[in-house]
Amino acid sequence: MIDWTGQRVLITGAASGIGRALAVLLAARGALVTAADINADGAAETAAVCAGEALALDLADGSAGPAAVEELVARHGRLDAVFANAGIGHTRRLLKADLDDPGLARLWEINMLGPTRLAQALVRAAEAGGWRARIVITGSENSLSLPPSIQNFGNGLYAASKHGVLILAEWLATECRNAGKPLDVHVLLPGGVYTGLTAAGLGDDPARWPADMGIILPERAAEICLQSLDLGLFHIPTHAHLHDDMGGRYHSVGEATALLQLGKQA
Structure with a gap:
């Protein structure tokens, strides 16, 4: 089990939703x-709730994330985790998108690109400072x-960005593991979570959302x-149906492989 006591943690998107919930829970763990x-x-409100500090950050600016990592390392001497x-x-x-x-x-x-830039900056800082x-x-x-x-719901472009994530x-x-870099990487894969982002598309009443x-x-x-x-997982699903939903792609590729006889000698 990870001991979060005293660990310096940066959470982006922390003004509400999952980000704020992570901030509160991590603060409760020290x-x-x-x-x-x-x-x-919103960031200031979250910081007040978890006795932390706030940072205004627009990750649409490609230099902002790395600058934030450098600022926090300079101020506190280290940065143990980024969410x-x-x-x-x-x-x-x-078919209609511009x-x-x-x-x-x-x-x-x-x-x-925002998370990737943060990862680059974090691994540089950890290597230079000698921590993991x-x-x-x-x-x-x-x-x-x-x-x-x-x-x-017309989520194709959003979904493409999340496929990229x-x-x-x-x-x-893989690169961190193969090169022995001091950075552990995990990916959180939320299903339906009641946040401002999902409510904007589905309405304010979760009871009316698809069961x-x-x-x-x-x-x-x-x-x-x-x-x-705590379990050391890389993929972090929040719902059991995520595994089932992947089945269609898996079976389609399997069917194509069989029909094309790709497993047989030419």
Whole structure:
């Protein structure tokens, strides 16, 4: 079980939802939390709740994440963990989406490149300072599949960014392991969690949401996340249906492999 006492932790997207729940739970376990968010007032509220510090941070600026890591290391001498939780939505049906929309650059930067930039900065700091760190990157059930309950919501571009999160996290973990870098990488894969992001697309009343989404509260997602870190897990799903939802892709590739007779000698 991880002893968080005295550990310096940066949480992005900490003004609400899973980010705030993680901040509160980590603080309760003794971590010293920096709550970061583009919503400076929300970050300050979270910091007040968990007796931490607040940081206004817009990860659409590619230099902001690494600068935040450098600032915190300079101020505190170390940074033990980053929860790269910040993310934005983008609901457009692909057949009608404006693929030249400037908002897409912000989507890719915040959802995909932001965590990668944070990981780069964190491993540099940990190597230079001689400590071991960890990064937990928030993906989505959309990282793994097209969940049946939301297939009519026009989530293609958002889902693409979250697919990217997963493969980037897998490559980061692999590169760190193969090169002996002092960074442990994990990816949080939330299913239906009642947050401002999901409520914006589905409405404020979770009781009206599709029953098969199995909506949970952010506090439960945070509990699952920390339990998974205690267990040393890389993939951190919050719902059992995430495993089932991946089945269609797995079976489709298996069927194609069999029909093409790829396992037989040419």
